[in-house]
Amino acid sequence: MENKNITVQQWLPFEKIFNNGIIELKNKEYIKILKITPINYNLKSELEKEAILNSYKIFLKTCNFCFQILVQSNKEDLSKHIQKINENLINEKNSIQEISKNYIQYIKNLNHDKKSSSKNFYIILKEKNENKETLNFENYAIENLNEKYFKIKDCLSRCGNMVIAIDEKKEIISVLCSFLNSRMYFNQI
Secondary structure: OOOOOOOHHHHOOEEEEOOOOOEEEOOOOEEEEEEEEOOOHHHOOHHHHHHHHHHHHHHHHHOOOOEEEEEEEEEOOOHHHHHHHHHHHOOOOHHHHHHHHHHHHHHHHHHHOOOOEEEEEEEEEEEOOOOOOOOOHHHHHHHHHHHHHHHHHHHHHHOOOEEEEOOOHHHHHHHHHHHHOOHHHHOOO
């Protein structure tokens, strides 16, 4: 086998990002990324929890198409918080300085142990051309992905979640980079 050098652009599966947030892959499949802002289920009453579960069951029955749920944990960058504490230490008495230093060490340990993280929730919708005969598959795929988005948005909104289609190119690129550079978050302190 020949060892070929390929560029990152050749390696990435993305062909093009449309203005409406749809991503065309090199294999002529199309995807749409939805960001989900979840509710805190544990803070709900028993009656609310039951209603949420019933709405979620309806969501699963209604969405008769494939989708991928992605949960992304990101380690928090606490450097600005720690810097602010250090700046305030200058004017404090010895006992407060000692408490603040212990607090900073606690934060660093907590962050190092991956206990302080934020989570982002995404749903990835995909449309692939099963019938290669379709002439205008791009328009069909875009229309179908948007229809799936509205169905998911309607169903998950009933559960109390907020669903946002990621439509801006800059935000899509940021999300894709965070998917591809997930190791970056593991190395932060």
